[in-house]
Amino acid sequence: MAKQSGIKIVAKNKKAYHDYFIEEKLEAGIVLTGTEIKSIRAGKANLKESFATIKKGEVFIHNMHISPYEQGNRFNHDPTRMRKLLLNKIEISKLIGQTKEKGYSLVPLSIYLKNGLAKMELGLAKGKKLYDKRHDAAKKDAQREIERAFRERQKM
Template sequence: MPKGAGKVIAQNKKAHHDYFIEETYEAGIVLQGTEIKSIRAGRVNLKDAFAKIQKGEVFLHNMHISPYEQGNRYNHDPLRTRKLLLHRKEINKLIGETKEKGYSLVPLKLYIKDGYAKVLIGLAKGKKKYDKREDLKKKAAQREIEKAFKERQRG
């Protein structure tokens, strides 16, 4: 995460399991009135979210922000498409990268930085089933090593 980043509100843990993350970018989000209040309350889900480039702009789809309880008629659609704010150079680079086969944009974290909601998006390449199995084996082996090391220290 970039230095100086504030409070992490939501993480997409499944992203690292399903994708190889090549690069990350920090982007601002265009929000409506009550959305930031819901985000600050931690009522966000990034699980099925993805970013897409349309007409030279980056949009975040399927990020669920629950309606704010005190929002009454000013509340928003929880699954609406939200625009991401990136520099033109970054967008142009992402356009080139996502045209390559197998690359997509996946949100990794949502956090508050200097009072603004930011999303960390990753340029991701999908993992095959055998890659996922390999990762699980590595994690299990690492856990075993740590467990044996702890037992050794005690004895």
């Protein structure tokens, strides 16, 4: 997702890739108030402890923090309120089946502006065990060592 294609990334959930195996990604719109979109355009959003749930055939995002807009006065919003996500019925029914039967979770991966509209990238994720996290860390360390050795060799 590059800025050249009309997309500006506002916030990323880096912890999601550490804690989960992301099986599938999908794009969802977000229902926001006027001051919330102004805060997002200013880059004041955070996805750290957020999660998504499905209730009565609708998808909601919880604990997504959008800072109050400075010039918003009495029209400001609650920073961590529950917000509705916009998806097709087919996508929602597919997500319901996968989260119920296979033990998957819905994890927000990023918020971005696409042609002036706020969008969220949701990931269908399966939780990692502690040994999976250790394995990923060991793999990352090994890759870093290989790159370091390669750079030292090129200097010679």
